Amino acid sequence: MSLDEHRPTSESRPRPPYMKPTDITDPNFFHKVVDCQWACPAHTPVPEYIRMIAQRRYTDAYMVNWESNVFPGVLGRTCDRPCEPACRRGRIEEKPVAICRLKRVAADYRGDIEHLMPEIAPKNGKRIACIGAGPASLTVARDLAPLGYHVVVYDRDASGGGMMRSQIPAFRLPEAVLNEEVERILNFGIETRFNQNIESLKTVLDEDYDAVFVGTGAPRGRDLDIPGRDQVGEHFHIGIDWLMSVAFGHTSKIGKKVIVLGGGNTAMDCCRTSKRLGGDDVKVIVRSPFETMKASPWEIEDAQREDVEILNNHVPLEFVIEDGKLVGMKFDRVEPIFDENGRRKLVSTGEEPLFFPCDDVLCAIGQENHFPWIERDIGLEFGEWDMPVVDEVTFRSTHPKVFFGGDAAFGPENIIWAVAHGHQAAISIHQMCEDIDLEDRPDPKVTLISQKMGMHEWSYHNDISNDPRYQVPHAEKKMALSDIKLEVELGFDEKLAYDEAMRCLNCDVQTVFETGRCIECDACVDICPVDCINFTMNGEEAEVRQTLRVPALNAEQDLYVSDVLPTGRVMIKDEDVCLHCGLCAERCPTAAWDMQQLLHNEAQAKSRELAL
Numbered sequence: 221m222s223l224d225e226h227r228p229t230s231e232s233r234p235r236p237p238y239m240k241p242t243d244i245t246d247p248n249f250f251h252k253v254v255d256c257q258w259a260c261p262a263h264t265p266v267p268e269y270i271r272m273i274a275q276r277r278y279t280d281a282y283m284v285n286w287e288s289n290v291f292p293g294v295l296g297r298t299c300d301r302p303c304e305p306a307c308r309r310g311r312i313e314e315k316p317v318a319i320c321r322l323k324r325v326a327a328d329y330r331g332d333i334e335h336l337m338p339e340i341a342p343k344n345g346k347r348i349a350c351i352g353a354g355p356a357s358l359t360v361a362r363d364l365a366p367l368g369y370h371v372v373v374y375d376r377d378a379s380g381g382g383m384m385r386s387q388i389p390a391f392r393l394p395e396a397v398l399n400e401e402v403e404r405i406l407n408f409g410i411e412t413r414f415n416q417n418i419e420s421l422k423t424v425l426d427e428d429y430d431a432v433f434v435g436t437g438a439p440r441g442r443d444l445d446i447p448g449r450d451q452v453g454e455h456f457h458i459g460i461d462w463l464m465s466v467a468f469g470h471t472s473k474i475g476k477k478v479i480v481l482g483g484g485n486t487a488m489d490c491c492r493t494s495k496r497l498g499g500d501d502v503k504v505i506v507r508s509p510f511e512t513m514k515a516s517p518w519e520i521e522d523a524q525r526e527d528v529e530i531l532n533n534h535v536p537l538e539f540v541i542e543d544g545k546l547v548g549m550k551f552d553r554v555e556p557i558f559d560e561n562g563r564r565k566l567v568s569t570g571e572e573p574l575f576f577p578c579d580d581v582l583c584a585i586g587q588e589n590h591f592p593w594i595e596r597d598i599g600l601e602f603g604e605w606d607m608p609v610v611d612e613v614t615f616r617s618t619h620p621k622v623f624f625g626g627d628a629a630f631g632p633e634n635i636i637w638a639v640a641h642g643h644q645a646a647i648s649i650h651q652m653c654e655d656i657d658l659e660d661r662p663d664p665k666v667t668l669i670s671q672k673m674g675m676h677e678w679s680y681h682n683d684i685s686n687d688p689r690y691q692v693p694h695a696e697k698k699m700a701l702s703d704i705k706l707e708v709e710l711g712f713d714e715k716l717a718y719d720e721a722m723r724c725l726n727c728d729v730q731t732v733f734e735t736g737r738c739i740e741c742d743a744c745v746d747i748c749p750v751d752c753i754n755f756t757m758n759g760e761e762a763e764v765r766q767t768l769r770v771p772a773l774n775a776e777q778d779l780y781v782s783d784v785l786p787t788g789r790v791m792i793k794d795e796d797v798c799l800h801c802g803l804c805a806e807r808c809p810t811a812a813w814d815m816q817q818l819l820h821n822e823a824q825a826k827s828r829e830l831a832l
Contacts, residue, residue, distance in 0.1 A: 238758040241783045241790075244732065247666045249778060250818045253795045254728045256319060259306035261640035263664075263822040264288040266303055266319055267728040271680065273325055274721035276714070281326035283336055288822060289323075290359050290405075290639050291384075293397040296324025297709065298388055300485075300516055300634040308727050311797065315689035317723050321709075325717040327397070338826065340409055344368035346653050349429040351418050354382020355635045356626030357435035358405050359642025363825045364649065365408040372429075373410055376417040377468075380406060383437050383627075384635060386464040387486065389493050390705045421594045421622070431621050431649045434594075434608075435638070438587040438627040444481065448539030448546075452581065455546045456539075459490045459584030466493055466704075475579025477501045479549055481536060482584035483513035488520065490582040491528045496704040503576060504530045505549075507566060509556055522708065525694070526701060535566060537573055539581070548577040587632045607631065614658040615645040623648060643824050650825040662823035671729060671815045678815055680729055682802045685722035726800050728818045733791055735783040737812035744804035744813060745769075752794040753804060755785070764792060772796060 242249060252258050256266040265284055272281035285292035299320045307316030346369050350357035353375035361371045379385060380402040384393065406412060418424060424432055441458035443449075449456070455475070459482065465471040478499040480491045483506035494502045504523065506513060510532045513520065524530065534551040541547070550573040554566040589607055594600060601609040601618040608617050610624045617624055625641030627633060648658045671678045693710040694700070700708045712720060745753050751769045758764070761779070765772040772779060777796035784790055805813040 237760045239761050239764065239779065239781045239790075239792075242778070242781045244668075244780075247664050247820065250668070250730045251664075251666075251820045252777065253730060253798075254818065254820070255306040255308055256303040256317075256727065257820065259302045260289075261302065261637045262289045262643065263640075263820065264303075265728065265819060265821065267724055267726055268819060269326060270317070270319070270322055270721045270724045271726070273322055273717055274681070274724075276329075276718070278326050278329040279331045279333060279336075282330035282333060285323055285326055286333075287824075289636060290362060290642075291355065291401045291635065292323055293327035293401050294384055294393060295635060296320060296322075296327050297393050297397070298384070299323070299636055302636070308725050308799065309723055312799070313688065318689055318692070318712075318720050321692050321712060322717060322721060325712050325714075328711055329714065329717075337404070337408075338366040340366050341368035343370055346370065346430045347372065347428070348649060349374065349424055349427070349432045351421075351424065351432065351434050352382055352436035352626075352628070353377070353380035353402075353412070353414070354435050354437055354626060354638060355384060356628070356638040356642040356645070357382070357433060358402065359639045360433045360435070360625070360646045360649070361410050362405045362408065363643060363646035365405075365410055366826055367650065369653075371410050372413060373406075374413045374416050374418055374424075376415070378414050380412065380414070382435070383460075386467050387460055387489070389463065389466070389489050391492070391496070391700065391703075391708050392489070394705070394707050419593050421600070422598050425598065425621065429621070430653055431623060433642075433645055433649065434622065434624045434628050435626045435642070436591075436628045438589045438632040440588045440590040441486075441583065442586040442588060444536065444583050444585065446536055446538050448541050451541045451544070452539050452546050455580045457580065457582050459486045459582050460587060462582055463489055463493065466497070471497070473498050475499065477578045478503070478580050478582065479576060479578040480504045480582045480584060482506065482586070483508055483515055483532075484584060484586075485515050485519050486587075487582075487584035488515050488523045490584050491523055492526055493704070494580075494582065495526050495528065495701050499580075502528050503578075504528060505534050505536070505551060505576070506530065506532050507535050507554070509533060512556075526697060533566075534574065535568075540575065546578065546581070548575055549581065550575050587627070589628060589631065605631075613644070613661065614648040615641060616648055616652075616658060620652075643822065646825040647823065664823050665819075665821040667819045668730065668732070668816045669819075670732075671817055672811075678729075678802060680726055680815075680817065681722075682726060682729075682800075682815075684725055684801075685719065687719060687723060689723065690716050690720045728820075729800050729802070729815050730818050731780075731793070731798060731800065731802075731804060732814045732816045733780065733782055733793070734812050734814070735785060735791070737810045738782075738785060738791065739810055739812075740785055740787055740789070741809065743807045743809065747803045747807045749801065749803065750797045750799055752796075752798045754792045754794075755789045756792060757788065758784070758790045758792075768792065768794060770794065770797070 269281040269284040301320045304316045310316035350373045441460045474497045478494045537550045553569045557567045599619045623645045625645045626638035754768045772794040774796040780793040782791035
């Protein structure tokens with residue numbers, strides 16, 4: 221036997237763990253690079269509508285939002301903004317682009333949109349029940365009604381909107397803004413059964429609906445079980461119930477001294493509402509350290525701007541009752557201690573309990589789901605925390621006709637998550653009614669189009685502003701605190717909106733590399749302002765990440781890897797730090813780099829031709 225017969229062939233030799241060339245036809249590769257859109261649960265094309273605002277195309281910008289997030293005017297005022305911490309602008313300076321407030325600009329300055337609403341198809345014979353008229357149910361109704369479904373929306377209240385109406389104060393969300401966006405959906409031919417409290421899911425199912433969507437939220441606020449609780453009487457209030465009572469005009473005053481328990485956004489709404497109903501000395505008292513409060517930073521800032529005092533690391537011990545009347549509360553001062561696994565424990569400092577006088581206490585320490593109206597013998601399983609078992613992709617429960625979304629599905633979140641759930645549940649309901657496998661999710665609509673107009677000219681404005689973030693004007697504090705319906709944030713005017721929009725880095729305009737055109741002159745490497753482009757030998761990803769010109773430390777963001785170049789090297793680009801400035805494409809002498817705009821629209825029930 222010859223020596224050659226013992227030599228391993230190219231097929232049998234172990235291969236180094238090289239990274240494969242990036243498949244940019246995968247819709248998620250460049251989608252992940254548009255960090256703001258990727259972080260948005262509804263995947264709103266953020267840079268697209270911001271560019272439209274800069275061009276004063278407000279109606280177009282509104283419609284881009286309406287297609288994905290359904291409530292641009294509401295969310296432009298109240299969204300929790302998961303897009304902003306992800307914003308690439310925040311990597312080069314302190315503040316990201318004011319994405320949320322620019323959304324409001326589109327709503328404030330848009331023109332007539334009625335002619336842009338979808339046509340309503342003839343009824344298809346299918347009936348869908350939506351229990352609860354909050355953002356998740358309204359999204360389901362908006363997606364299904366144009367397809368010909370007869371949608372019936374139930375709610376215990378007299379108007380639609382759910383928690384958007386009952387838990388968000390009018391000084392943050394004017395009633396007129398909410399009414400307009402809710403009524404637009406209901407005008408699609410939705411049947412409403414308001415002022416009707418559902419007491420039995422079985423009864424609803426017996427009405428022979430083809431599907432039932434449950435979007436009832438997390439309607440029960442947590443109580444506080446400490447000494448004195450049973451003696452407090454009418455001076456103790458569950459935060460979300462109290463906000464609802466205020467919203468519907470049943471409550472119009474509160475004591476001079478108010479303690480708000482909790483550190484979330486509901487607590488911020490409670491304390492700011494208290495200031496408008498007669499509370500002079502309003503304190504928010506929180507168990508946790510300030511930096512771990514659940515409230516959004518801007519909500520905390522607004523509360524402090526209105527002279528609300530926030531005390532952290534205080535655990536309630538007891539209500540103090542004198543002569544049968546609440547006079548205050550006692551608190552233990554604690555400090556956070558972390559074990560070896562990073563788990564936090566609050567440990568008493570051993571100091572004397574602190575006493576704070578108060579006339580009323582508002583409890584906003586969390587919300588829970590509550591399903592006493594769902595029978596346990598109808599084929600719908602419940603799991604941990606007495607929550608329904610719901611598929612995280614299809615939003616179907618273990619009952620084939622029942623779907624969940626919003627807070628009712630997986631616990632308390634926020635409006636934009638409820639909208640995202642509604643879109644996905646609507647797809648599932650539509651596919652179920654068309655006898656299509658629910659797991660066969662429709663693909664997004666994706667386009668990638670070159671922005672080249674000349675060798676070094678682009679159809680988008682890539683000379684971005686270097687200005688810091690612009691502040692949203694606020695109403696004068698004295699006026700704001702004297703009128704519970706006066707909107708505090710005034711919004712950007714057109715000039716401020718343009719200036720803020722110009723801070724966007726156009727992250728949806730992608731740098732696309734064509735291996736066959738590259739002559740490996742490294743001109744792009746030289747001109748890149750953040751050193752994210754590398755020409756190097758391929759290898760194992762973990763090792764390559766460490767040996768790039770600037771180590772690529774964010775493993776959640778994929779590297780852009782080219783095919784093998786003539787020298788045996790590959791181009792590797794760290795998408796995590798790219799600023800999309802286009803300098804690489806402008807400098808390249810062979811046009812190996814191109815700037816191509818990605819438009820990624822998430823699939824909806826209406827966006828796919830579903831055939832039997």
